[in-house]
Structures are given as structure tokens and as C-alpha cells.
Amino acid sequence: MIENIYDIAVIGAGPGGLSAAAHAAELGVSHVLFESSPKIANTIQKYQKGKHVMAEPGILPLRSPIEFDAGKREAILGIWEEGIALHETNVRFGAEVSKIEGEKGAFVVGLSNGEEVTAKNLILGIGMQGNPRQLGVAGDQADFVQYQLDDPGEYQGEVIVVVGAGDAAIENALALAPNNKVYIVNRKDEFARAKEGNLNLITAAIDSGEVECFYGTTPERIDPPADEDHKGVFVLNTLKGEASVPVHRIIGRLGAIAPRRLVESFGIEFPNDDPNAIPALSSQYESNVPGIYVIGALGGYPLIKQAMNQGYEVVEYILGNKVKPADNDLIAAKFSSLPLDLDVDEVLELMRQRIPVFEHVNALQFRELMLDSEVHVLRKGHVIFTRNDYDNSFYTIFEGDVAIEVGEDLHIKSGVGNFFGEMSLISGRRRSATVLAGENCIVIETPRRTMNKLISSVEAVKRVLDQTFIIRTIQQKFAPDTPIEDLQDISEKTQINSYSPGEVIFAEGDPGDSFHFIRSGSVTVSNELDGKEVVMSYVPANQAIGEMALLGNTTRGATVKAAVKTETLSLDVESFQMLSDRAPGLKERMQLLAQDRNRQNLALQSSAEEGGDLLSFLMGQGLGEATDVLLIDEGLCVACDFCEEACAATHEGTSRLNRKAGPTFAHIHVPTSCRHCEDPSCMKDCPPDAIQRGGIGGEVYIGDNCIGCGNCEQNCPYDVIQMSYKTEAPDNFWRWMLFGLGDSPGKASSQGGANKSAVKKAVKCDMCIDQSGGPACVRACPTGAAARLSPEDFVDLVSVDR
Amino acid sequence: MHSSFLSHAKGRYFWVALALSAFSIFLYVIDHPTEPPNGGTWLGYSLGTIGALLIVWLAYLGKRKRNFVRGWGTVKGWVSAHVYLGASLLVVATLHTGFQFAWNIHTFAFALMCLVILSGFFGIFVYRTYPTAQNELKKNQTIDDTFTQVEDFEAQLTRLAAEASNGTKMLLNSAIERTVIGGGYLDQLLGRDNSSLVLDGRVVPNSDQDSALEALVERLARSEGDEHKALSQIVRVFNNRKKLIDVIRKDIRMQATIQVWLLFHVPVTFALIAALTAHIFSVFVYY
Ligand SMILES: Cc1cc2nc3c(=O)[nH]c(=O)nc-3n(C[C@H](O)[C@H](O)[C@H](O)COP(=O)(O)OP(=O)(O)OC[C@H]3O[C@@H](n4cnc5c(N)ncnc54)[C@H](O)[C@@H]3O)c2cc1C
Ligand code: SF4
Ligand code: SF4
Numbered sequence A: 001m002i003e004n005i006y007d008i009a010v011i012g013a014g015p016g017g018l019s020a021a022a023h024a025a026e027l028g029v030s031h032v033l034f035e036s037s038p039k040i041a042n043t044i045q046k047y048q049k050g051k052h053v054m055a056e057p058g059i060l061p062l063r064s065p066i067e068f069d070a071g072k073r074e075a076i077l078g079i080w081e082e083g084i085a086l087h088e089t090n091v092r093f094g095a096e097v098s099k100i101e102g103e104k105g106a107f108v109v110g111l112s113n114g115e116e117v118t119a120k121n122l123i124l125g126i127g128m129q130g131n132p133r134q135l136g137v138a139g140d141q142a143d144f145v146q147y148q149l150d151d152p153g154e155y156q157g158e159v160i161v162v163v164g165a166g167d168a169a170i171e172n173a174l175a176l177a178p179n180n181k182v183y184i185v186n187r188k189d190e191f192a193r194a195k196e197g198n199l200n201l202i203t204a205a206i207d208s209g210e211v212e213c214f215y216g217t218t219p220e221r222i223d224p225p226a227d228e229d230h231k232g233v234f235v236l237n238t239l240k241g242e243a244s245v246p247v248h249r250i251i252g253r254l255g256a257i258a259p260r261r262l263v264e265s266f267g268i269e270f271p272n273d274d275p276n277a278i279p280a281l282s283s284q285y286e287s288n289v290p291g292i293y294v295i296g297a298l299g300g301y302p303l304i305k306q307a308m309n310q311g312y313e314v315v316e317y318i319l320g321n322k323v324k325p326a327d328n329d330l331i332a333a334k335f336s337s338l339p340l341d342l343d344v345d346e347v348l349e350l351m352r353q354r355i356p357v358f359e360h361v362n363a364l365q366f367r368e369l370m371l372d373s374e375v376h377v378l379r380k381g382h383v384i385f386t387r388n389d390y391d392n393s394f395y396t397i398f399e400g401d402v403a404i405e406v407g408e409d410l411h412i413k414s415g416v417g418n419f420f421g422e423m424s425l426i427s428g429r430r431r432s433a434t435v436l437a438g439e440n441c442i443v444i445e446t447p448r449r450t451m452n453k454l455i456s457s458v459e460a461v462k463r464v465l466d467q468t469f470i471i472r473t474i475q476q477k478f479a480p481d482t483p484i485e486d487l488q489d490i491s492e493k494t495q496i497n498s499y500s501p502g503e504v505i506f507a508e509g510d511p512g513d514s515f516h517f518i519r520s521g522s523v524t525v526s527n528e529l530d531g532k533e534v535v536m537s538y539v540p541a542n543q544a545i546g547e548m549a550l551l552g553n554t555t556r557g558a559t560v561k562a563a564v565k566t567e568t569l570s571l572d573v574e575s576f577q578m579l580s581d582r583a584p585g586l587k588e589r590m591q592l593l594a595q596d597r598n599r600q601n602l603a604l605q606s607s608a609e610e611g612g613d614l615l616s617f618l619m620g621q622g623l624g625e626a627t628d629v630l631l632i633d634e635g636l637c638v639a640c641d642f643c644e645e646a647c648a649a650t651h652e653g654t655s656r657l658n659r660k661a662g663p664t665f666a667h668i669h670v671p672t673s674c675r676h677c678e679d680p681s682c683m684k685d686c687p688p689d690a691i692q693r694g695g696i697g698g699e700v701y702i703g704d705n706c707i708g709c710g711n712c713e714q715n716c717p718y719d720v721i722q723m724s725y726k727t728e729a730p731d732n733f734w735r736w737m738l739f740g741l742g743d744s745p746g747k748a749s750s751q752g753g754a755n756k757s758a759v760k761k762a763v764k765c766d767m768c769i770d771q772s773g774g775p776a777c778v779r780a781c782p783t784g785a786a787a788r789l790s791p792e793d794f795v796d797l798v799s800v801d802r
Numbered sequence B: 001m002h003s004s005f006l007s008h009a010k011g012r013y014f015w016v017a018l019a020l021s022a023f024s025i026f027l028y029v030i031d032h033p034t035e036p037p038n039g040g041t042w043l044g045y046s047l048g049t050i051g052a053l054l055i056v057w058l059a060y061l062g063k064r065k066r067n068f069v070r071g072w073g074t075v076k077g078w079v080s081a082h083v084y085l086g087a088s089l090l091v092v093a094t095l096h097t098g099f100q101f102a103w104n105i106h107t108f109a110f111a112l113m114c115l116v117i118l119s120g121f122f123g124i125f126v127y128r129t130y131p132t133a134q135n136e137l138k139k140n141q142t143i144d145d146t147f148t149q150v151e152d153f154e155a156q157l158t159r160l161a162a163e164a165s166n167g168t169k170m171l172l173n174s175a176i177e178r179t180v181i182g183g184g185y186l187d188q189l190l191g192r193d194n195s196s197l198v199l200d201g202r203v204v205p206n207s208d209q210d211s212a213l214e215a216l217v218e219r220l221a222r223s224e225g226d227e228h229k230a231l232s233q234i235v236r237v238f239n240n241r242k243k244l245i246d247v248i249r250k251d252i253r254m255q256a257t258i259q260v261w262l263l264f265h266v267p268v269t270f271a272l273i274a275a276l277t278a279h280i281f282s283v284f285v286y287y
Helices: A015-027 A073-086 A167-179 A196-207 A260-265 A304-318 A328-335 A344-354 A363-372 A422-427 A448-457 A459-478 A484-493 A547-551 A573-582 A586-605 A608-620 A642-650 A681-685 A711-715 A733-739 A776-780 A791-799 B008-030 B042-064 B075-097 B105-137 B143-161 B166-177 B185-190 B207-222 B225-286
Strands: A005-011 A031-034 A097-103 A106-111 A116-124 A159-163 A181-185 A211-214 A218-223 A232-238 A241-247 A249-252 A292-294 A374-378 A383-385 A394-399 A402-405 A411-414 A434-437 A441-446 A495-499 A504-506 A514-520 A522-529 A532-540 A559-562 A566-572 A629-633 A691-693 A700-702 A722-724 A761-763 A786-789 B196-199 B202-205
Touching: A005 A015, A005 A106, A005 A304, A015 A031, A015 A073, A015 A116, A015 A304, A097 A260, A116 A304, A159 A167, A159 A241, A167 A181, A167 A196, A167 A211, A196 A211, A196 B143, A292 A304, A328 A344, A328 A363, A328 A374, A344 A363, A363 A441, A363 A448, A422 A448, A422 A459, A422 A514, A448 A459, A459 A484, A459 A514, A484 A566, A484 A573, A514 A547, A522 A608, A532 A608, A532 A791, A547 A573, A547 A586, A566 A573, A573 A586, A608 A791, A642 A776, A681 A691, A681 A711, A700 A761, A776 A786, A786 A791, B008 B042, B008 B075, B042 B075, B042 B225, B075 B105, B105 B225, B143 B166, B143 B225, B166 B196, B166 B207, B166 B225, B185 B225, B196 B207, B202 B207, B207 B225
Parallel strands: A005 A031, A005 A116, A116 A292, A159 A181, A159 A249, A181 A211
Antiparallel strands: A097 A106, A106 A116, A218 A232, A232 A241, A374 A441, A383 A434, A394 A441, A402 A411, A402 A434, A495 A566, A504 A559, A514 A566, A522 A532, A522 A559, A629 A786, A691 A700, A722 A761, B196 B202
């Protein structure tokens, strides 16, 4: 029955899979490469036409029989095709793997056409893109049914039906509409999933008849064409019954099916339900199923070069060769300043032994973590970070100790194996302490994204960090003079609660039985006045709420709701009683806090109606997660657009703010511009980790290593990221002023000035980190209409007379 | 937090300007030159020098506000100082003249300066009141939103017109097609409305959409049945559209004023600098 047992079967012909298969071919190992699409590297085929593909990280050497260097998508794909041909790689296109059974030495790989192939070892390199959800109706295999749109300009004068209601569907429909007759098919009766900008555009296009929409409609089947002019007839199930549309093209944009389900069905385990979780792998990329290896994006390595290197290495590992990973020298360089005479693997092992948080992290994960991390050998007294700084990397102590200065009088010494910086990591807010290096101090600094990835894939790390966060918060905020040991039992009684935006934490009139400390996110406090909910106040992270319950008030005086995704720590009255017995002065301090709150509420009461509405409006604009936002006072704005011009002039010719766009309420206008979110959505899925959060200002900015993938543009809920070329902003004031020649300073030159061969990269407000004197928009505003505010200012904004 | 250029740094430059003016007046009062006070006494020269330097510095704002990359302080601070010190120039320069006016280049320069300063006062008034007024006018919407609403109303009207008689249809179409918003700067400033309408085969002015509305109301009174039903809706929607167009026109007028006063202020400043140069030159050459 089975004629051939391959030594290695590679699944997925992305950069990882191609490199693995070509290396096996080069070594003469019997192999097969399965690719579900008709061509190699489907993910790269889907990049926009002519995209400049980058070879990040630049310092990492490439180790693969197939070449790869930065260049145009088309050129790279060409080189890869030549590469696999050169090594006589055995590729099978259109072969979608749907099933894996058996075990190491005799895996049976099932294809979706029912065919089965046997192999001793499997390399899984299917990436994270998943497969596009198919229309799933009779006739959907026709060649005029497609699931992506590379170049809208390619189609002219066609009848095209776009199926889907998300951003991709809307963007395609809008792009095609000028030159084609476009229909959009929406299963629901509105475009609820789309971003606001797209929603407005599509609604306008439908109203004007530019795009025709079938609401509440599902595809029924695709029939052969009724006339010669069309390629088929799309039969739809509409609210009013069946409708037939003769078409030239059907574009399905129904999202992708994430590969996780499929991967799990192969027996590979994920550590938890977190959508970002990555299967646990050995340092040789082997999964929990012996003989199945996972490489590339699926294994948590989101860049092309990494995937290719792993493809090479994994074949070596399968053959039993102990090659050093390509990144070995990089890690060795990081360790070069260490006073140790050990090789890379030994240092890594020592680190894992010494630092308990990393105990449950496997060797591969730890290696990757170190690749992103920095090792600092510090002299005594060196300031590692300062209270109120905004950076949020995470530190572990490898040798020596550090002094943590929480307040004037709370100084804590922390030694080998301990960690610090977890407070800002978790809350996304400013540093709550200053940390100084002690004797012989060596610390490891790990960036926020790397830590977050670890937290979402290793449960034990999350648990340890949470426990520490709780106990340190209790000590810092409520019991600075009480030793940590005495707080253990109380911290165990503390709960971590998460709330989605708008969720009620407690309601007015509820029994007051606990109090909350906001560890991330923010909340609004509201009262019911004349049957209408009026927002009285806004409380950002790092503050307590519901404290009045502790002071003997048994019913809640106000409703508290999460303004954004929020996490709190809560303590019941009894535990608080225990705490205040141990922490002298706590009760008095809470009384003072309550007094302040009452005073603030009274101040707001006078302007409750308008002020409350304004606060609700600001929260509705997502300002509850902002750390710094540009707000324009329409009562002062003369629409001169100097803010935009100043932004363009200081930022390579592209303004990162759109003054006109965005809503206004009671004189306050929220322009389209970055809010520097506490937990920035844009940062979540950036392959080269180019989006960073900076020093004192807390600015979220995009580094030069952006590869232009556009993920952040999609992920930002406020539509503030644009993909743009660099342009030169003119600076020719006198010529313009005296002779009226050229554009005024700050106006990007009308010819575009764009160098089209350059890379389109993501741009957004960086709070002018490179400008002395602060944000150019605010400095250029002649009337005082433009101001940048942090959440603490919102309450003043609504209560103070301007 | 937002604060206007007038209240910048708690009105710091107001106090500076006040002190400068008061000090100048003080010197003028205690000074008893041998000749009647004029530009040629030592005080006259001093005040003249201060005035001339102030003028140059005030004019420099036009450059400073476009120094986006480098540039000391904030433009708001500069505007605040510009406004208050510019006002104090009126005192300093007037005292410099010693109230000696005649038909000559010197008084001409002074007159130009007054013109610039007065236009500046107008500018302050416009900057401080129009944005609020515009915002209230548009009820927190952008001008683009308002235009979109007008378009919505027009789409509604076209739909409603389908159910009305041909005459009504033509009336509506011509009213919509011949609505003119904006126009040249002068039209914008004066809020002139060049809209027209074809009525009984003749083109008649339709300023503020009044003629069209009037004609529709007349038709409504004379109509019955379905036509009446359609027309009563049409009149209502048309009136809403008229109101919005009104809003747009007012907004455009204010926005044009905000822009145009600078087109006066700045060229006159250039003329002033030219006249000032001539004034200084003639003083040193002929005296
Ligand atoms: C828009 C965009 C731009 C990017 N730009 C860059 C850049 O400039 N530089 C850079 O380094 N990285 C870039 N990246 C990231 C890069 O594309 C990925 O890191 C890389 O493609 C991952 O390679 P991979 O081999 O792991 O998986 P993929 O490239 O995703 O390949 C997986 C392959 O497996 C196939 N497959 C899936 N399921 C099955 C199945 N069941 N059976 C058989 N075959 C299957 C797929 O069709 C696909 O061909 C970008 C990503 C995006 C989305
Ligand atoms: S780009 Fe968007 S998601 Fe990122 S910080 Fe700015 S507003 Fe938040
Ligand atoms: S910054 Fe944005 S566009 Fe650039 S690589 Fe990161 S996610 Fe992609």
C-alpha cells in the first residue's frame, strides 16, 4: 500500500518550510514539501504588489541554501523559486494537509483530497495567516472566485461581488468601485465589525449608489453564466428572497481560519487559551509530539530570516547534528561583558537556575527571550530607572543587588534571582519607584513585548508576576512600613478581576463590601440624576476606588464602570481590617482620600450635566486608555492648520494628525491622532517589534526597523497610523513669502516628492521625541487651541472654566 | 489645559506692555525739552528707536510662526506678546511724534502703523469670537458633515420629487443645481448668494433659497391629493436644507474673514516697514 516512507515531510512552503526542504534536498535526504496553495510562500504572495520586503533583524546572519536579502517581493519570490529548483526540492503544490496520525518514524499525513503519505519526521511551517474562509457554496471553486485583491487597478468595467462586512471587504469594495460595478454582500444589517473610518466611507458609498449593498444576505450558489458577457451567476439569499447577479468576479473576504485548531488536531498542545499562545517547543523546535517540529511564525518567530534559519537548523537536528543556532554569536556578544568563562548554553542554563521566574520557561523560549534582552553590568549607584519614567521593560537580577526606592522612606533591597519593573509592565503606567544598582550588580532587561509573549505562553510566569504584583502593590500603596512577610496572607485573599469596556464594577446602592485598586485600564464614576446617568469623574490606573466602603459606608454612593479593558485588585472589608491593624495610619490615609474624593465630586456637581456629558464623550472616544492626547478647543481654533504643517515639517513631510477629522463635543474636538494608549493595540502584532514605548513622556513610537507590514495600521482602534513614504517638507520661507514661489513651509510638496522605490512604512505621532521643546503641533498653534492632555487633566477639563 | 493667547502665562505680556506704556508716559510727562516735544529730542529719539525695533520684531512673527523645527518658545507665547506689545506701540509711537502731525512721510508712516494696529485689534476680535460662534452655528459638526447633510437632504428631495408633478420636479432640480455656495473671496466675505432658479422658463435670483421656497409654498397651497402629500414633505425637507445652507454660508463668511484680515494686516505691515525706512532715512539725511 505505502510505497515510500519519506525521512522528512515538510508542511507549508513559506520561508521556513522552503528552507527546510531545500536543505534536506541539498543533503540528499528523502523528503517532500506540501503546500496548500498553487505557488510557494502564500503569505509573501499576498503582500501588496511591489512591496519592499525587509530582511530584519539586520544583525542576524542568514543560514539557508536559499538566498534572501531585502528587496522587492517579486524578485525575492523569483529567487526562491530558482533556489528550490536548483536543489531539486520535491514540492507538491495544491496539497493541503488536513490530518496527521501515527508517531515518530511512521507518521501518516492525510491530504484534503484523501491521499495519504508516510514520513518519519514532520516539520510544521504553516505560519499564522491561516486559510481564508471559503464561501462554502456550490460552484465556489470557479476561477473567478478569489479571496484576495492585490491590485484593484487590474479590473475595469467588471461586475464584482465582494462578500464580507469587515475592513478588508469594505476596503476592496471601495477600491474597486470607481472602475467597476460593485456589490457588497453583508450577512447582517449593518457593518458592525468595521472601523469607524471605513464604516463612514462604505455608508456614504452605498447612499450615493457607488456601491450596492445586499444586507441580511448570504450566498446561495454560483451558477454557470446565462450569457456570454459574464462568467457566472451569483445566487444570493436576500431578505426578499433569492436574487441572481450575473458577475465577472466574486471576492470573498470572510476572514481567515486560524491554524490553531488544525495544529491541535495533530496532537500539539498549547499552554492556554490565549490567542497569542505559542506551542511549547524544545530548544530543537520539537513539539510535545516527538518527531513533529514547529518552525517559523507558528513557533513564535515572526520574521522571514528567522524562519529560514530555523528551517536549516531543524533538518540538522533531525539528522542528529548539534549545530549551533544562527543567533549564537549574537547571544555570545550580549554575554561578552559578563565576568564568566562559560559558553552560551552554559550561561543560559545558569541564568535559568538562578532566576526562579524563568524556572518554568523552556530552553528555546529562554533563548529567544535572551535574544531580545540586554545584559547590563552596572557600577554601584547607577540609576536603572527613575520614578515616573514611562518605559516598561522588565528586569531580573543575575548577580549582586539593587536598591528600590519607593518613596522617601521606603527603601527595599532586592538580591539575586529577584525581579523588578513588573508594576509598569502590567499596568502600562509610569514607574512607581526609582531603582539603583548595588554592589556587583548584573541585571537582565527584557522588553515589554517579549515579557508579554512569555506571560501569555507560560502560565507559571503569569502566576508569579501576579502574586508579586499584588503583594508589592499592597505594600507600596497601603502598608509601606509593614514587612512583606506580614502581608502574605492578605495578598492571598486579594482577587484579580478583569472587566471589559463598559462593564459595571459596582453599582450605586450595592452593598459596599470590598474595595478595588485599578491595576490597568481606567474607570468612570457616575450617579443617577433625574433618571439620567451622569458621569461624575474618571479614575485612571494606580488608584483606589470604593474606599468609602471600608470606612463604614455600607452602600455604594456611585456606579463605577470600566472605561476600557480594566483589571483591578480587590480586597474585602475583613481583609482590609486585618491590613489596617498591621499598617499604622492606613485608616487615616483612606479617610483623607475619601475626603478628597468628596471634595472633587462637589466641585464637579455644579457642572455635572455638561461636564459629565463631556467626560462620557471623551471616554467614548477611547480616551480612557490614553496617556497623552491632543485635544483641540474649537472655541480657540481658527483652522489655520499650523498644527498639521508643523507636524509635517518635523516628520518627513507627512502630518501624523488630521485636525479636521474626528468628533467634537462641547467645544472639545478629538482630532485623529495617536493617544499613546496605556496598553497599545498597535504594539500587539508587530513582527520586528518596531513599536516602542519611550522614556519620560510615555510616547509610543515606531522605529526605523518597521518592515511596513501594516499590521499596526489594522490594529489601532483609532485609525491614527498611516503607511507612508518619506517626503521632503519644503523649508523656503523667504522665497514663498516675498515672491509667492513654491509651497509654504510644512506643506508637503505637491509633486509628492516621494521616492517610490523606497519602503512604505508605518507612521504616527511620536510626541516629537526628537524635538527639543516638546510637541511641534502645540508649539505651533497661535491661539492656544491645541493642547496635549493626560488623563489626570480630564477632570479639570470639565470642571474648570476656560 | 487650554488657555488662549490672551491669557497666556497669566497675561504676562499684558503686564509687560502696560509697564512699557506707563513708563513711556511717565518719561514724557517729566521731560521738559527746550523745544516742544517731537521726534528729535533725546526722549523722541529713544521712543522712536524702541518703536522701530518693536515694529521689526512684531513683523518677525510672520516668520517665527513658520519656524516649525527650530524656534524658541511657543507660537502662542509669541502671539500673546505680539498682541500686547503691539498695542503698547500705539502709546510709544504717539509719544514719539510729540503730537506733531503734518502732510509728510513721517505722519504717513504713523498713519500706516495705526492702520496695522487697528486691523490687529480687529484680528483679535475675530480670533477670539468667531471660532466659538462657528462651532455653535454648526452644532459641533465639521463643515464637511454639514455638506454631507445637505447632500442627504438633496437626495431625499430627488426621491420625493419622483412622486410629485413635473413642474415641481423641474423647480426642485433647478433650485438644487443652481445653488451656489462659496464663490470668490468677495462673495464669501459679503456672504453674497448668487444662487438662481428657473421659474416659468426664466432665470430668477434665488438668494437664501427664498424664491424657491416661496414657489413651493404657493404650489402647496394650490395642490391636492398625492401631489399635496408629496409637496408638504418636500417643503419641510427643502426648508431644512435652506437652514443648513444658511449655516454653511455664515460659516464660510466667518472663516473667510479669519483668513482675509491677515491679507490686509500683512501687506500693510510691509508698506509700513517701507514708509518707516523712508522716515528714518529722511530724518538722518535732511536734519
Ligand atoms: C503584510 C506583511 C508584511 C510582512 N513583511 C515582512 C518583511 O518585510 N520582512 C520580514 O522578515 N517579515 C515580514 N512579514 C512576516 C513574514 O511574512 C512571516 O514572518 C513569514 O512569512 C513566516 O514564515 P513561515 O514560513 O513561518 O510561514 P508562512 O510564510 O506563513 O508560510 C506558511 C505556508 O504554509 C502553507 N500552509 C498553511 N496551511 C497549510 C496546510 N494545512 N497544508 C499545507 N500548506 C499549508 C501556506 O499556504 C503558506 O504558504 C510580513 C508579514 C505580513 C503579513
Ligand atoms: S497608534 Fe493607536 S493603538 Fe497605538 S498607541 Fe496610538 S492610538 Fe493607541
Ligand atoms: S510598525 Fe506596524 S507596519 Fe511596521 S512592522 Fe510593526 S506592525 Fe508592521
